[in-house]
Amino acid sequence: MKYALILLALVSNLAIADQCQSDKLSIHKNFAMGRYNQCQQLAPDSYRLTLKPENLPINPSPWYALKLVSSQSQDIELELLVEHGKPRYLPKISLDKQHWQPVDYQIDGQSMHIKLTLPEGTLWLAGQEILDNDDYQQWQKQWQEKGLALIQLGQSVQGKPIEGLVSYADSRDWLVFIGRQHPPEITGAMAMDHFVDEVLGASTEAAQLRKRFNLLLVPNMNPDGVYAGNWRHNVGGVDLNRDWFSREQPEVQAVHQYLQKIVASGGKIRFAMDFHSTHHDVFYTMPTDYGLTPPDLVDNWLAKLAEVIKPYPVNIKPGHNKDRGVFKQYIADTYGVHAVTYEVGDNTDRQDIADVARAAARQLIPMLSALP
Ligand SMILES: [Zn+2]
Structure with missing residues (x-):
């Protein structure tokens, strides 16, 4: 029983690290090419996504793709923090995962900062168009x-x-x-x-x-x-x-x-x-x-x-x-x-x-x- 509880605690910890979820917004990677490694809510409208390579050593090309599901229109700030590399792929957004448009960003060392106005519903953000x-x-x-x-x-x-x-x-x-x-x-x-x-x-x-x-x-x-x-x-x-x-x-x-x-x-x-x-x-x-x-x-x-x-x-x-x-x-x-x-x-x-x-x-x- 004790072990089961520890296991449960570990699993739920992983879940917290894996995605950010609130009444207003959830951030997912549960789709083909979906990728970030951790999500952390820094402030009510601010999130940090950590990007990690699959293994090391690697020629660093930090890929990311995420799905933002929002219950209302809202402004948020995202930080994409790269471990073992620097940002490479410039952010693009899509409402249907087919048509993409670039969004503004700022690169500061290993981080890329993006401000988004989310519509109610689903928005995809990725480093390139998704071809899965x-x-x-x-x-x-x-x-x-x-x-x-x-x-x-x-x-x-x-x-x-x-x-x-x-x-x-x-x-x-x-x-x-x-x-x-x-x-x-x-x-x-x-x-x-x-x-x-x-x-x-x-x-x-x-x-x-x-x-x-x-x-x-x-x-x-x-x-x-x-x-x-x-x-x-x-x-x-x-x-x-x-x-x-x-x-x-x-x-x-x-x-x-x-x-x-x-x-x-x-x-x-x-x-x-x-x-x-x-x-x-x-x-x-x-x-x-x-x-x-x-x-x-x-x-x-x-x-x-x-x-x-x-x-x-x-x-x-x-x-x-x-x-x-x-x-x-x-x-x-x-x-x-x-x-x-x-x-x-x-x-x-x-x-x-x-x-x-x-x-x-x-x-x-x-x-x-x-x-x-
Ligand atoms: Zn190549």
Whole structure:
């Protein structure tokens, strides 16, 4: 009995730390990507939300998403206090979790301060637009209806399917596009969406590409991390984009095994790309003289892209690092072909993300089709 009481006390303490609840307002994270670690009411209209990483060490990208349920219209002040990092994602609000608008904020060291006028009812606040596992299910369904095959490549740590969409060609050559290794990197996910739209689109060039190449698309590499609102890792506590050589995590193993099967049955990986977000737009490429086939494919592509989107900048950072375990390096070293890390700025204008990704695809498609 005594132990039961202690347990009850512990559980209720956790509940208090987990959410703030009063007659006027309750703050929740009980939805996909919902995330903060503690909520503390500092004054009648003032709340502190503490953000903590899933584990350490981590490349700090403090994600947050919360639901505010208010019984009346009211003004409140929120402090988002980051442990082990500094604020990165700028606050946005939504009434329906679909349409988002930025709100004012102040950053002071490890804290971000936000003043909100809450309507009666529900308001969501998050670091970026929310794109969760359900959104990927819908996205995949839409492409399935247009003839792509949905395949299960494997399972995440928590048993969620790692799914791929495949467009089959009468050929042994494959192109590979993956996304969302890092859960909060929404702008990269947006770029992938627009890019894929062009690749799977109705243009003659896209149709030719799909005749020439099989396509594997894995838009959501880290469904556990996405659901949990993780800052960066999978729920195994690992940065998936550092795991491509050691391959300890099932999400990475799933894709690797599929690619190995392709090669074992006489197929060839010809090009790959993964989509991410960082502080600014940049393409991380493999160096021209790295010995990949053909050497100048990416240089030519990005030069063309720069030409057509001028004066919008195309930042290119060639590099290689055998030890880091990133996808781009894994593709280059394992399959001898170019791979690009397509990074989109966290705060890049959403229309620019679409325009650049579509232009990037339109320039790349004929170049790939022309490969010997
Ligand atoms: Zn990333």
